[in-house]
Amino acid sequence: MNINRLSVMAFFCITGFSVNAKVVFDIKNKPEVLDTSRIFDIDEIVVVSQPKENYRLRMQALSSSSFSRNDMSSLKVNSLCDLSTYAPSFSMPDYGSRLTSSIYVRGIGSRINSPAIGLYVDGMPIINKSALNFYTYQLERIDVLRGPQGTLYGQNTEGGLIRLYTPNPMSYNGTDVKLSIGSHFLRNIEIAHYSKINDRFAFSVAGFYNGCNGFLRNTTTGERADKINEAGGKTRLVYDSGRHLFLDFVADYQYVKQNGFAYGLYDADKAVTADPASNYQNNYRRNIFNTGLTVRLKEENFDLNATTSYQYLKDYMLMDQDYMPADYMHLKQKQFQNAITEEITIKSKNDIRWKWTFGMFGSYMWLKTNAPVYFGEAMTKPISDKIQNVMYSAIVGSIAQKMIAGGMPESIAMEMAKSIVDKAGGVSLDMAMTVPGIFHTPHFNLGLFHESNINITDRLNATIGFRYDFSQTKIKYNTTAQMDMIASVMGSEATYTLSSHILNSAKDNFSQLLPKFGLTYRMDNNNSNLYISVSKGYRAGGYNIQMFSDILQTELMNNQSNAMNGDYDVPHTNEDYEKINKTIAYKPETSWNYEVGTHINLPDNAISFDVSAYLMQVNNQQLSVMAGNYGFGRMMVNAGKSQSCGIEATVRGKAFNNHLSWIVNYGFTHAVFKEYKDSIKVDGKNIQCDYKDKKIPYIPVHTVGADIAYRLDLAGSKIESLTFGANLSAQGKIYWDEANSYSQPFYALIGARVEGKIGNAILTLWGKNITNTRYNTFAIDSSATGTRYCFAQRGYPVQIGFDVRLSL
Template identity: 45%
Template sequence: MKTKRHLKKKLFISGILLLPKVAGIAVASESLSITNTSTTLTRKEINSRIDTSRVIDLDEVTVVSQPKEHVRLRRQALSSNVFTDNELQSLQLKDISRLSSLTPSFIVPAYGSRLTSSIYVRGIGSRSGEPAAGVYFDNIPLINKGSYNRHFYQLDRVDLLRGPQGTLYGINSEGGLIRMFSKDPMKHQGTYVSCGIGTGLYSNAEIAQYHRPSDNFAFSAAAFYTGQKGFFNNINTGGNADLSNEAGGRMRFMINNGNRLSMDIMTEYQYTNQNAFAYGEYNNATGHFSNPSTTIMSGYKRQLVTSGLHLSYRAPRFIASSTTSYQYLNDMMQMDQDYMPADYMRLIQMQKSSAVTQEFTIRGNGENKWMPVSGIFLSHQWLRTDGPVYFGDDMNAMIKRSMLGGLTNNPGIPQNVKDMLAGMTITDNNVPGVFHTPQLNIGIYHESNLNLNRRLKATLGIRYDFQRISISYDTRSQFLLNMKMTMPGGNTVPLNRRYTSSLNGSAEKNYSQLLPKFSLLYSTDNSGSNVYVTISKGFRAGGYNLQMFSDIFRTEQGSLGAGLMQMAGGDMNVEHTPEDYSNINNTITYKPEESWNHEIGTHLNILGNKLHADIAIFHTQIRNQQLSVMAGKYGYGRMMINAGRSRSYGMEMSLRGSAADGHIKYGATYSCTNSTFRKYTDGENNYKGKRVPFIPQHTFSLNADYCLNIEGSKLIKSVTAGADVNGNGRTYWDTENNFSQNFYAIAGVHVILDFGKLKANIWGRNITDTRYNTFLINNSADGTSRSFAQQGNPLQIGTDISIKL
């Protein structure tokens, strides 16, 4: 009897280890966790997975540590998508902008650099200001949005959650949440090497080592390089306008003291150096793209350090967690702000940011009727921004014309003075500035999950969030006015006068928010299918718009007028009154944006678990909407205000299926979003009913793989052929809805050859060479309305090879 029981136990364990191969999942056996903090697979569930036509829940296949959640995503009352390591590799998903192309209602346009990471979810988002979605990396909240768009490598999984996640995740998760998880050295073993090459001189290389010396200790080290020469030439400066090089590395150490205490230490560094903002002139009537042609080559450099310590203690009735992090960002952006060969304006922005976070969480352990989770979160960010703006010769000539106004035609002004003014020049015109903008955030939260009966579950949550934002600024506008005065004897005397306008001030605002959440989820069967309803509140943080100081000074210079006569007698230093500072502080400050989200959805496992369908219908009302407008009241140029309200409603759908005994796997997503202004006037125009810019009305994606197993071959084990297509539109680029990108679609293909330890992925993206805009801006720097667009990448083909040793 003992021998039989021992044999049965060995067979059961062997079946578990063979499960990924039997189910047709191309992951290492050690990456499948059978038991974890939130999921325990029963013998019946394991046996059900032997049917290779069934679809395996990705959230279950790649299990990750979740200190705040009790159950898997598809058993929660929310809309989400999960991407595993296999999908990230086969579809070449290397950052969040590529990832969003396969996610409904979740858009991260490629604006031309790693810095600009604008996120739009269900009609929430904007070009500037705070982000609409939070980003977590290995349970560490990324504080500075400049660190969001990073290169993906050696990841186990990425989650995208839609709808407000503020109850558990707090500030800036109004639209949703992105969670990235690196590979766990406790589950992965060995050496991973990969390299790739493609058109545009794309190149990529990775190496990673995972080692587990004992049952209680494991560590990993990984490094990467990626780069490209690019596709778009700057015809004025010469060179590729989208050339880029990136490199970095990560180390991770994990210690488990039995089943009670665990420690996870991670640190990562990433370096980016890229030519950026390849915006070329675009003809809206003909759809013709011109190559970028700027005065200088725009660029972006960035150094990122992310370090974290996660501690977890498991008791019979609760699990307590602590996550501590330190984050450092040092970057520099250089941009030709008029995007033309003529020299109007250029900006250099340098940021140095340090942030620390601390979060304590405690949640119930086991399966009980009441499953609570409570926590406290603290973060502090120190941010220094140096943002000098330089006005070029063409802008100086425009400022001169604005300054002179009607002075040269005034009959009361002597002719020699008119001649002097007509011959004057402006040089050394720039706006240096140093800005300190520290931010403090404190959050206290609780969420209760109540199993009302065997099928019905209610979730009640509340969070109190406190935010303090501060600014101190030391900036000035300065230029040299060069004139020649004719003396009574006919001689000319040069006059060089210095103009200076300085602003040195500070401001501080405190905001507090209560973020409630309520949901009901009803399980319709025993396979995991359910329907749900959720009501939740979200918000985006307030802040300061630093770049508008150059507009303030530009307006002052243009209205100088008769003050030019004063400068004939000496240098000018503009004084500012307390009322000026009050107006400036009110102008640069914008308050938090608030929203209420109402959602009805379902997660279905149908056709004998051969198809997973996730469908959601949402309605979102936004108040104090953050909008970038012209400051007509004070005459101070652009600013972020809270003058608008909007409404978004729509639906989103995700499908995942399997057929032909697991040889065919397919997926599809679709979303439609109607996002319009309900209240927004700028003093001259009423935009009620206009579409909110940058929000696609429709998004969709389709993908399918066919895997052919090569029986009896010692060389090759399988060949997988796949295709995918995704698209979106129409997308409006301005509040007037005058400029837009029509609906478009791009297609890709890939063939994966599996030789066992070696895999080769031959891929193509945008194989139809579709032309489309990812971003468009209208510029009138020279007095003529011109459009400049970031064009999507053309046809790309390449090969990636990966080896597991």
């Protein structure tokens, strides 16, 4: 059998950090590595198509991080959460489910509604925030771009952009198998096959299963509160005519079923988080299917790219919203989404002084959310008891007044009236309350963009970009709050229903001009450079749906007396609906980012060094807070102005003829409110609070990530090499509320691994959080019980596992 070989400069090392290594690609058996000591960008070596950019990442006027396939293996990256802190200023905490995919970069982030960080997978934009957190496998590279990327990538990339790439079967062939087992019956299997049929056609297929029995137990239900099972498969088909036409089709399906939201009561004074204790076992199920087709026409002077994608999501969530053993309230939420996107770009390709890109982007998302809220006995009984007492007192008082009018002393009359009522059956009241709701929230987006890169001199490059972004968001809501009261009065029964039904719609249009300016100065022939940039970021406005139960509950409480004599439905006027629509709406968030930085390859290219400093000013900061008077659900509000500044640095290198490799990342983020006032309830009274200069919640002040590995070659042994590695992931301080009243101190997690290479197999013994550090990944306020409590999600304890990777 003939084996095709192609010698190129490529990236490979046992731990996966940047190194220029001469690689001989064996179409059947994978790359063979010949070590040198030079360091280059990962995006110089792991070749992927970039339909928009004319320069590699470290030659652009922006701060970025790239991770190769071996990086992800060394750091045990199975989701984007696992990259937290390994890219400076990047944090994606594990909030307890695949649904909650909050990503924070440079003081920008969002727990609900529109994301602040964009995500592209093989050129497809993933537009629903509920689909950002998924199992990542068989990836060739991940890019993390920090700072606004709105000019080329549009709205909701205000904090940055993440790009994921799968291996191209045209250049990567063979079969990969991975088996893992670990603590608490962590189990994992991945299988992938890549095949090049001929010079024009190649394909790949891959599948996985991942599961774990969980680490936290719900003390009320007895179940593991964080167990997970998920599986999926994907395929990629590539056609290359060899001259002008290139077709690339990808399809990816994943299903997850998990117990989630394992929040326990947090004692801020003792800094102790209890085990989860909700009476309902929180859980989440999700189906996602993403598919896309890229058509590329390669002409002599330009490339034309068109990417069309379809995205499907169907999920179900059960959440005990009070997180307590008593039954106060719980939510069942179902989402059903269909979305289509189309992006067309044309990019110059000749080595000329003016490099340009023009493009158009359009998307439409249909989203239906069915989110009924159920109120339990712990919530309804105090209300029914209050009404029951009022009814009892009124009946007893009426009977007593007649006796007093006949000349009986008041004290005796009251006692006799109570006796009469009690003997006749007394007064009792049972209550049931639900808030069903269906919400349609379609969203349309259109963007027109251009970017020019002009070589002013051989070393100085100017970047100028503009994007016009238009979006339309709509909401159609049909929701009801219903309180059924079954009253038994002195042997007679009656049922009264108090209800409030709201049915309406609203829409809003938003448009923005998103400019970008940058200067890059190349300092030497190794592409070391200095840069400055100014860019505008933008996050779309929209409508809250989780706060409707709070609105309707307020209406029921204000109309209790109207239901004492029979059924009553709260009427609504046009003015009421205008008030509701204003209450549920929030404005777009905009920001300006000012940045200076450098990408340096030190002498002999043994070390690369990246550093950046930035200032980001944000207007109409979108902030997730507990809804209204009762705190039933979360809502997005605009918090006025905020400011974020910081420093990001990465240094990586190799030594001892590439046997030692290392990387260190550090990010400092100072994110504070500059204008934000809010009203909170204390002892039933509204009090004005000014949060000026308070730290923005959920943003780690410091992020630190590091990895070091040493490879020991064993000549003449069945074990070809042993690699010893260790890594560090640290972050903090993280404030959990706007008042900065409680927080997570700085903490560090240490991991270690030993890898042995035997032929086509790599065996790895690994540990995560080997010091068993106790920390919280998330904390939240809840007033569902009538008292303000804090609940937190504990981080995972020490984990140990064993992997086997085979390349066939």
